[in-house]
Amino acid sequence: MTDLLGPQFTETAVTAPPAHTPHATPAGPSPAPQILLYPRLRKSPYFWKSRAHGVAMYSVYNHTYHPRHYGDPVAEYWHLLSDVTLWDVGVERQLEISGPDAFEFTNYLVPRDLNKCAVGQCKYVFITAPDGGIINDPILLRVEENRFWLSLADSDVRLWALGLAHAGRWNVEIKEVDVAPVQVQGPKSKDVMVDLFGPSILDIRYYDLHNYTLDGMDVVVSRTGYTSEVGYEIYLYNATENAARLWDAVWQAGQPHDLRVIGPCHIRRIEGGMLAYGCDITLDTNPMEVGYDYRWMVDLDQEADFVGKQALQRVRDTGVSRLMVGLEIDGDPLGSFNDGSMIEPFPVLSPSATHREVMGTVTSACHSPRMERNIGLAMVPMEFTALGTNVVVETPSGLRGGVVVEKPFIDPTKRTPRS
Numbered sequence: 001m002t003d004l005l006g007p008q009f010t011e012t013a014v015t016a017p018p019a020h021t022p023h024a025t026p027a028g029p030s031p032a033p034q035i036l037l038y039p040r041l042r043k044s045p046y047f048w049k050s051r052a053h054g055v056a057m058y059s060v061y062n063h064t065y066h067p068r069h070y071g072d073p074v075a076e077y078w079h080l081l082s083d084v085t086l087w088d089v090g091v092e093r094q095l096e097i098s099g100p101d102a103f104e105f106t107n108y109l110v111p112r113d114l115n116k117c118a119v120g121q122c123k124y125v126f127i128t129a130p131d132g133g134i135i136n137d138p139i140l141l142r143v144e145e146n147r148f149w150l151s152l153a154d155s156d157v158r159l160w161a162l163g164l165a166h167a168g169r170w171n172v173e174i175k176e177v178d179v180a181p182v183q184v185q186g187p188k189s190k191d192v193m194v195d196l197f198g199p200s201i202l203d204i205r206y207y208d209l210h211n212y213t214l215d216g217m218d219v220v221v222s223r224t225g226y227t228s229e230v231g232y233e234i235y236l237y238n239a240t241e242n243a244a245r246l247w248d249a250v251w252q253a254g255q256p257h258d259l260r261v262i263g264p265c266h267i268r269r270i271e272g273g274m275l276a277y278g279c280d281i282t283l284d285t286n287p288m289e290v291g292y293d294y295r296w297m298v299d300l301d302q303e304a305d306f307v308g309k310q311a312l313q314r315v316r317d318t319g320v321s322r323l324m325v326g327l328e329i330d331g332d333p334l335g336s337f338n339d340g341s342m343i344e345p346f347p348v349l350s351p352s353a354t355h356r357e358v359m360g361t362v363t364s365a366c367h368s369p370r371m372e373r374n375i376g377l378a379m380v381p382m383e384f385t386a387l388g389t390n391v392v393v394e395t396p397s398g399l400r401g402g403v404v405v406e407k408p409f410i411d412p413t414k415r416t417p418r419s
Contacts, residue, residue: 015068022211039417041065044090044238045180045243053261057338059093060390061154073336074369080229084188086250089226090180090239095138095150095158099172102146104304105165105410110140111287111312113302116144122207122222125150126297127157128308132286132315135160139224141151141235149235151181153277165308179220180239182250185231185265188257193232195253201232206418207399215249217242219363227262228272228408228417233283261414266337267366269376273326273408279345280324280363280377288315289379291324291407322360323385327409329393331400333367342366348378348402361391362383368409375409378402 008312035058042064044050056071067088069076079085097106107114110125117123119142127150139151150157161174184192197212201221204210209222218237223224225231236246251259266276273291275281281290286308287298300313335341348360365376376393384391389404406412 021266021298029042035059037065045239046088046090046182046247049244049247049263055263057263057340059338062090062152064093066091067263068338069313069336070261071338073263073265073267075334076260077265077267077369079258079260080186080227080262080265080268082187083258083260084184084186084192084254085260085265086247086254087183087185087262087264089183089233089264090191090243092138092151092153092181093158094149094177094179094181094235095152095161095174096170096177096179097150097161097174098144098147100399101148101171102148104173105168106140106148107304108168109161109305111298111300111306111308112140113299113304114140114142114238115302119143119145120209122209122224124207124297126287127160128287128298128306129283130308130311132308132311133283134277134281134285134287135283137275137281139233140220141218141220141222143209144151146161149177149179151233151235155277171406178239179235180243181235182247183225183227183231183233184250184254184259184298185225185227185229187230189229189231191257192250192254192259193221195256196249203337204232215245217246219246225417226274227268228274228411228414229268230417230419266364267368270337270364270366270377271368271371271408271410272414273377273412275377276364280379283381286314286315286320288313288320289322289324320382322379322381324363324377324379324407325385326405326409327362327365327376327378327391327393327402328405329362329365329376329395329400329402331374331395332397334365334374334376334395335367337364338341346376347394348380348384349394349399350384351390351392351401360391362400372398374400375405376402377407380404 055067057068058065123140125140136155136157141149204223220235222233346362347358350357360377360380362376391402393400393402
C-alpha cells in the first residue's frame with residue numbers, strides 16, 4: 001500500500017513553540033502534523049474505551065473526535081471480511097423528533113415517503129435543501145409512532161430542523177438525545193449478537209430494529225451498518241452513564257469469535273458504492289446526481305410536500321448534467337482512503353483535451369486488496385458516464401488512466417448484508 005501524501009496523523013497533542021522564540025522560522029512543513037486533543041471538541045461516550053485499543057488516527061466528525069484506524073487499515077479490512085469487528089460510532093449523534101406533528105414534520109424533512117416506514121423499521125434517507133441539495137444522509141429509525149431518530153452524518157441538521165419547525169410552527173420537540181451507537185460488523189457478527197441477546201436477534205430483518213435490555217441497559221438493535229457486510233448497530237440509552245458497560249459486554253462476548261476493534265472501513269464502503277457525506281455528497285449535489293441506484297430515495301409522486309420537492313421535480317424533468325460513476329484507476333496502489341492518502345479530491349481530466357481541462361472529480365478512491373486494483377467514485381459530466389469511457393485522473397503522484405465501470409464494485413444487489 002502506497003501512502004501518496006506522507007505519514008499519517010498521530011493522536012498526540014500539538015506542541016506549541018517555545019515562548020522565548022516567538023519569531024522563529026520553521027524549517028519546513030511538518031512531515032507528521034498532529035491533531036490536538038483538548039476540551040473544546042466533543043468526545044464519544046465510548047472515547048476512552050475505544051482509545052484504549054490503540055487508536056492511531058482521529059478525525060473530527062459532528063464536532064466529535066472519531067477513531068479512523070488502529071494502525072493498519074488493510075488488516076482491519078481483511079478482518080472485517082473474515083471475522084467480526086467493533087466500531088465506536090458515537091459520533092453519529094441521535095436527533096430525536098417527537099410530538100403531535102412528528103410524523104408530518106419528519107415526512108416534510110426528507111424526500112422518502114415515510115408512510116412506507118413502519119414502527120420498528122429503519123430507512124436510509126436524504127435530507128434535502130430547497131434547491132434539492134443534500135444536507136445530510138442519516139439512517140432514520142422509527143422507534144415509536146410519533147418518535148423518530150435521525151442517526152446523523154457530518155452536518156448540523158439539528159439547527160436546520162429547529163429553524164424549519166419554528167418557521168412552520170410545527171408542534172414538535174427536536175433534541176439531541178443521550179443515545180449512542182456502536183457497530184458490530186462482519187460475517188461472525190450474528191454469533192456475537194446471539195451470545196449477547198439470544199437467538200431472537202436473528203429474527204431482525206435487514207433495516208429493521210428491535211428493543212432489548214442487556215444487563216439492565218436499554219438498547220435498540222438495528223440490522224444496519226456502514227460496510228455492505230452482515231452487521232448490526234446497538235443504540236444505547238443513557239449512553240453517558242452506560243457506555244463503558246456496554247463496550248465491555250460486547251468486547252467480552254466477542255472474544256470467542258476473534259472480535260477486533262477497528263475504524264470505519266472505507267475500502268469496503270467504496271467497494272460497496274456507499275457514500276460519504278462531505279466527500280461524495282454535499283449541499284452542492286442533489287440526489288439525482290448520485291446515481292440511479294439511489295433514485296428510490298426521492299418519491300416525487302407522493303401527495304405530501306417535502307423540502308426541495310419542486311426543485312427535484314425540475315431536475316427529473318430536465319435531466320442531470322453530471323452523474324456519479326465508478327472508476328478503475330491505473331498505477332500503484334492508492335492507499336486505504338482513511339490513511340491520509342487522499343487529502344483532496346482528484347481532478348478528472350478529459351483525455352482528448354489539448355490542455356489541462358478539469359471536467360470532474362474523484363471524490364473517494366482507494367486500493368481494493370481483493371480486487372487488486374484502484375477504485376473510486378467520481379462525479380463527471382453526462383458525456384463521460386458510459387461504461388468503458390476513458391478519462392485521466394490527476395493524483396499527487398502524477399497522471400493516471402481511468403475507465404468508467406459498474407458500481408457498486410462488489411455485491412451490487414447487497415446479497416451479503418441481507419443474508
